[in-house]
Structure formats: structure tokens, C-alpha cells
Amino acid sequence: MGILEKISEIEKEIARTQKNKATEYHLGLLKAKLAKYRSTLLEPAKKGGEKGEGFDVLKSGDARVALIGFPSVGKSTMLSTLTKTQSEAAAYEFTTLTCIPGVIEYKGANIQLLDLPGIIEGAAQGKGRGRQVIAVARTADLILMMCDATKGDLQKGLLEKELESVGIRLNRRKPNIYFKIKKGGGIAFNSTLTLTKVDEKLVQMILHEYKIFNAEVLFRDDCTADELIDVISGNRVYLPCLYVYNKIDQISMEEVDRIARQPFSVVVRNEWKLHDVFKVIFYTRALGTKKNNNQMHLE
Known part of the structure; x- marks a missing residue:
């Protein structure tokens, strides 16, 4: 199955999955996988693949x-x-x-x-x-x-x-989440307020999907799983x-x-x-x- 097909399948699964407390971990993982596949799909363009005639315009002005x-x-x-x-x-x-x-x-x-x-x-x-x-x-x-x-x-x-x-x-605005990958020590999770949209288990599951097992994560706002994925992606x-x-x-x-x-x-x-x-x-x-x-x- 190609990347486009995988993206399509995940999008369909997200659409048909009811959003409730019992499915939040499953949806969080699906969203992390979707973000990874989309990033992979666009990598050739980011690395300077075909720009296309007339698209390389020098940035100028204020x-x-x-x-x-x-x-x-x-x-x-x-x-x-x-x-x-x-x-x-x-x-x-x-x-x-x-x-x-x-x-x-x-x-x-x-x-x-x-x-x-x-x-x-x-x-x-x-x-x-x-x-x-x-x-x-x-x-x-x-x-x-x-x-x-x-x-x-x-x-x-x-x-x-x-x-x-x-x-x-x-x-x-950019999510107010401090995130830093470390060389060891596991996942250090903390927040400055009560979180209603994610918990420590979901954060760890999303990080593990990205093969991240040592990191420091600090939530300064009540952010969603999507916003955490954005911060991890970094692009x-x-x-x-x-x-x-x-x-x-x-x-x-x-x-x-x-x-x-x-x-x-x-x-x-x-x-x-x-x-x-x-x-x-x-x-x-x-x-x-x-x-x-x-x-x-x-x-």
C-alpha cells in the first residue's frame, strides 16, 4: 500500500471513529501516524525537489x-x-x-x-x-x-x-508546549495547569509512535493531541x-x-x-x- 492509500485509510478510520473517552488514545495514535505519513509525502518538496518553472521567486520588500x-x-x-x-x-x-x-x-x-x-x-x-x-x-x-x-x-x-x-x-498561535528530546531518563511529563484534552498516557503513546522514548514535555496551556503532534513534528x-x-x-x-x-x-x-x-x-x-x-x- 502506497503512502497516499495509507493516508486515505487513516483519514477514513478517524472519520468513522466516535470521539469519546474510550477512543481518545486510539484517535491520538491515528493522528500521529497521519502526521508522519503526510510529512513523508512532502519530504521531496522540502528537500528541494522539482520547484516548477516560475515558482522560485526571490523574497523581497518588507x-x-x-x-x-x-x-x-x-x-x-x-x-x-x-x-x-x-x-x-x-x-x-x-x-x-x-x-x-x-x-x-x-x-x-x-x-x-x-x-x-x-x-x-x-x-x-x-x-x-x-x-x-x-x-x-x-x-x-x-x-x-x-x-x-x-x-x-x-x-x-x-x-x-x-x-x-x-x-x-x-x-x-503556536502551542505553548515545551518539548525537548533527551539522551536518557525516559519521558519527563509535567503541566502548569489541569489538562482536559490529553493525559500523560496519551502523551507517551504519541511520543512512542515517533520513536521518542526520552524527552521533556511541559504543557503551559490546555492543548490538544493535535497541537502536541504539531510541536513534535517541528515543521x-x-x-x-x-x-x-x-x-x-x-x-x-x-x-x-x-x-x-x-x-x-x-x-x-x-x-x-x-x-x-x-x-x-x-x-x-x-x-x-x-x-x-x-x-x-x-x-
Whole structure:
């Protein structure tokens, strides 16, 4: 059985396993195995495998913003409007086939905006040049995710799933867990508060799945098994993400209002309000400001 098949089987088993106290250890091990297989699948890309023509773009300016989304959601139009760069836009899918950089000049700062080819479902496994696209996204300071408002939250959920599967965590802080591998002494487990989502036995089982038998683990927050796996893996990136919803003229005003009130969300009309878009990008930690849970929208 290949890695893709193993990943698929574990995902199916996780989906059909009821989540309760009796299954928490089993689910914890399944999640650890899934994370290991996904890391193995992506190793060639991380080690400098095929980058693909046009994807190796030198990072420049004060910050890098990666513009991602499904095909034909308006990414190329946005790049051409926000920057002086012309990115081909058309009514058919996959107009953009390489990484096209542009520069936003705002308040004395130069922000590099990258128009990446449209992501499709299964991108994390390499479909539609997905690995190259995601590899570039990992180098960004901010993800600008464009969604078709007529699709509701479907596109947002699918894109988040693809990025999540390759270790990109959106609008989340790094888990407050101290973890250090030692040469001996077994597993030293401790916490500064009462844990409700994991216990010492589950932590040891997850560590043993990674062939780690000597380590120091200190929980400073009530973290989950998934967050512990992220810390053990050590290759996760935590990026702020701004969700930009296009084509809002095709939905009701009630739906526009609902979308605009979601955290980290922006709705845009056909005529881009450039100053507001610049302002939101500028203050969404791309230039070092702290992440928060404030709701963001354009009037």
C-alpha cells in the first residue's frame, strides 16, 4: 500500500471513529501516524525537489503576501489592481500557471504580493502543481485567501484543509508546549495547569509512535493531541490569513453581512477600494503587528 492509500485509510478510520473517552488514545495514535505519513509525502518538496518553472521567486520588500484560491476567483484581477503588475485574467480556469509577483507600496512599505496558480482539491498530494504552490505559501508572512462568495464557506473549508494537511496553521498561535528530546531518563511529563484534552498516557503513546522514548514535555496551556503532534513534528508554520470574498454582487445583502462579520474576513465589490484593502493587509501582522481575533471588513 502506497503512502497516499495509507493516508486515505487513516483519514477514513478517524472519520468513522466516535470521539469519546474510550477512543481518545486510539484517535491520538491515528493522528500521529497521519502526521508522519503526510510529512513523508512532502519530504521531496522540502528537500528541494522539482520547484516548477516560475515558482522560485526571490523574497523581497518588507513583507510577502501569498494570494491563493481556487481557479477563476479573481486573484489575477486583484494582483493587477493592487499592484502595477499585469497578471493574465480570463473566464476560463488555470489562467495563471506560474507564480507572478507584484509590489504594493503603502505608507512607505513595499509589500510583495504573489499571485499563485489556482489550488484544487488534493493539492497537498501534488494535484494541479499543488505542492509548488503550497511550498511558496509557507514562505509568506500573510495568506490572502480569495473565495467566491456564491460558494458560501465551501471553498474556505476546502482550502483550509489543504493547507492544514501540509502544516500551515492559519490565524492560530503556536502551542505553548515545551518539548525537548533527551539522551536518557525516559519521558519527563509535567503541566502548569489541569489538562482536559490529553493525559500523560496519551502523551507517551504519541511520543512512542515517533520513536521518542526520552524527552521533556511541559504543557503551559490546555492543548490538544493535535497541537502536541504539531510541536513534535517541528515543521509547522503559523500564518495570519485574511479571507477575501469576491462576487458579492451575486448574493443577498443578508449573506454579504453574514460573511463580512466573520473573523478575518473582507468582502469586496467589483471596484476595489484600494486604500481599505491596503490598510487591512498592512495591519494584519504582515509587517509585524500582533495577531488577534478582531473582525475585519470593508464597508
